[in-house]
Amino acid sequence: MSRARDTIGTWIGWAFFADLANGLALTFGYMFSKPVTMQYPDQEKWLPYPRYRGHHFLKRDEEGEIKCVACELCARICPCDCIEVVPYEDEKGNRRPAKFEIDTARCLFCGLCEDACPADAIALGQQYEFSSFSSADLVIGRDDLLAKPGKAATGGGVVAARLNTKKDVLVETKETQGYNWWRNIRRT
């Protein structure tokens, strides 16, 4: 009985375009839903997850000395041969890199240099906005690598794309300049 009524109901619905009306109601509802678009360069951007492999950076030890011992293991293990290290002996008699260049145009961001490093001196950080019009600009030297942002403490969220933030993006940052400012921005 109920099945027969269901069939009749289906036919009546079909005759009066119930399915089309459902579709129209759905799209009408979506029209008033919040867009998922991230207005990237203007307002907000994606903060990568902590395990994200972005731009390389070189670490310093507690004394502020560069950790790298210029063993060139990273250069050896690099599958695309994009790291070039030239060692020298500093005044304390330690082996340090005189030249440490990464050609990020060739780098495939595998993170093998990070694994191979015996001194825990190089890692892949969080920054991903370093596109350039010239591939020569993508060869990053030692001092630039030291200045790059490190691993993300947290991530996987939306942050302000620029410092002139809009109302629902809260900025908590100690430094508003330099490479690190955006690590501390959280959306409320």
Next chain:
Amino acid sequence: MELIVALGLIVFKVAFLIAILLLLPLPLTWLERKIAGHMQQRMGPMRVGWHGLLQPVADGIKLLTKEDHIPAEADRFLFKLAPILALAPPFVVFVAIPFGESVSVLGTEITLYVSNMNVALLFVFAVIGIEVYGVIFGGWAANSKYAVLGSLRTCAQMISYEIPMGFAVIGVVMLAQSMSLLEIVRAQADLWNIVYQPVGFFVFFVAGLAEAQRIPFDLAEAEGDLGAGFHTEYSGIRFAFFMISEYAIVLLVSVLVVILFFGGWNGVLIPLPPLLWFALKVAFFVYVFIWFRFTFPRYRYDQLMAIGWKVLLPLSMANIIITGIAFV
């Protein structure tokens, strides 16, 4: 002297109509992209002007400065003729469309229509039929596979929807005892035709969707399967002609639906100026066109022909018979 004033008034009205019809596609494209974006949880144009309001202007400048390319193997005469043939009829049709009774400006009564033809409805259908030739010629002249497929589909489509469309309005004509659009609207002063003619409205609106070549019946363009259909090979201002023509027809079908079935400028409950009532109703149907576009998939053209011949035609015939028995 009176003749000069009358002539000047007509010229002014025609110029005003043309200006409106040429400028209206600008906000309509913006609206369409905005509504499309929000229905798909995007934002639509955002960069040019406030919320992308100047985007249509930028698009217009782009189309005007683009190369006007004619394919080497194309039929040059027909290729140049087609956009004009597609653009002119929707503009001509608006001569017969009334937008209201009259308004008094500086003590003189000005009628809100260019001409009150006694066969306005016939004129509308006759002229708007010519528009299809622009589409067919455009696809044929381009000498390209996709374009000619689009044209073939238009030919098949046109025969299927024009006949039910013509039959659907006969009920309205029977009720008003006139083919003048002005008389039809006056006849609906008490009760709109949609109450008597729901089937006629349905048939007319579905056929109107096909007439305007909008989804779900945009077989001639069919971006998904034909590139861009009949205007694949068109670029620059000629392409813009086709787009303006499409929006003018969307507007025309909305206006016709309002005049024939929704009481024209007769309002209900809320006392608004008649012209505003008319504009609001037309705006609603233009929105419905856009809404449909981003809700429904495209029918195959054999399905469209099946709908036209097996559903719409019998429905419109039955509508005529029932209207005839009940009201005449």
